Amino acid sequence: MAAHNRRMSGKKGAQVGSGGKRRRSLEGKGPTPPAEMRKGHPKQRAAQAKARRAQGGRRRGAGKSAAELVVGRNPVVEALREGVPATTLYVQQFIDNDERVREALKLAADRGGVHLMEAPRPELDRMTGGLNHQGLVLQVPPYEYAHPEDLVEAAHDAGEEPLVVALDGVTDPRNLGAVVRSVAAFGGHGVVVPERRSAGMTAGAWKTSAGTAARTPVARATNLTRTLEAYQKDGLMVVGLAADGDTELGDLDVLEGPVVIVVGSEGKGLSRLVAETCDFRVRIPMPGGAESLNAGVAASIVLYEAARRRA
Template sequence: MPGNSPRPNRRTSNKKGPQIGSGGQRRRGLKGKGPTPPAEMRKGHPKQRAAEAKSRKQGAGRQAAARRGGKAPSEMVVGRNPVLEALRGGVPAGALYVQQFLETDDRVTDAVKLAMERGDVHLMEAPRAELDRLTGGLNHQGLVLQVPPYEYAHPDDLTDAAADAGQDPLIVALDGVTDPRNLGAVVRSAAAFGGHGVVVPERRAAGMTAGAWKTSAGAAARIPVARATNLTRALQAYQKAGLTVVGLAADGEVELGEVAALSGPVVVVVGSEGKGLSRLVGETCDIRARIPMAPDGAESLNAGVAAGIVLYEAARRRR
């Protein structure tokens, strides 16, 4: 009789619909899953496969560069706040990696939205293990932004750009400045006061990282940054081309207001806040100038502030 059958799973009631104790599973099954994700994040979609193939190719490039002892061809910005701020700041990006099954918040939602609005950022979903590998185990919080390598100019390109514009070159060279935010601030000041570019050494100096891009507030897209293998030789080449090299130093022989060379073709050299100009660079300078400050004021200015003062003075004289 019904209810006493030894056969498992046998129906013991003719009543249709959910049985008592179902826990409302069918109601949960009807719940919406949210908006459709972009094609790059839908498993099996051609765009998603193409994005994964590109990621594998870039990963192989990074590994090959590491084997050669070179630098990785791209930079990774990790963490929800850094990624969101980088996207808001207009930092160039190739791909935004979002961890699979990530519990989202406003930062994740805004980052994905900004990446989609830009149109040139690939959205890719990846498992946590893959993001751990890409970031070297850093706390990425499920968001990783890939920033492509910056294309540096040659020091000669800066004087060529000034010649094409029919202007006397106004160039800033940084000696031993290691903070990318200072580099970004100098690039921003150069754009504001009519500079033709910034020169940085290849070694022991800040490069155009995501932090520098962000601080430049977009000016890095307009002002070229050149990289010199040897800064001293680059300055000597500028001298042969007719430029005056003015170095900023706390113990400079003349005050900034007395430097007439700022109205003509000039290279302004700014050293690090702690050590100032290196010995060889200081000896190469035609003029060593100091920025006058109050006797009881700060002992030195950071590179970004010092460069901004000199660039303003040069722009004022050129007007």
């Protein structure tokens, strides 16, 4: 009899005091909540960002770069032709007045706002640290960087979805200038560069931008990873370009919404922390077999795809 009781105690089935848990587990969980209420959904991020914007203002300004000198006859003439901002043109006393000197003087005078200063050669030698200035030195004022949050705010003020490019480890000013030009061409709202180990808005970057730097803001981030995380909280999806990315560019639907495109250097690509922060790591298909593209070209391709989808 005792053995029989032990077999009965191991019998499967509902237990006393279960409270109907099994029955409730079979019940439905109700309708799917709207996108704005689903954790991690882009629309929820955007809704939260809109609420934060309604509560208060943004920080403005992220400081200035150092003043820059363009040295030499050809570089000075090219900078003036391309509309690089300038405050003063220094001309050596008793300089040989060739065609380039005459053009530099005319361009500076026609532009207005550029002071013409005559200086003895020893003074120009001192200013340039002994560089071969050839009697012409152009002073470029410090570039005033935007704050990363300003780019998003400007997009919302215009009633548009933010489209921003961030550069990670891109040190060639010409690549920065090319990206600025592409952002302007495809309706983007600005470029973000890290404060360290990155190209800045030098005269070379300005020249490569072909004047678009005058209307396309460049923001400087103290820490790029934290800036990207702040963008995510603002509702932007972070898309990093990587040769081994698990998503192909043509399949990336998030380009239609608020997005920041992160481009790394041609050699090293994205840094580890930045790559880990990205919501998507995207590859550009290259049937021709090239291993990589420089930052300017890669950014242009993705910006074109974003503009096509948004149109």
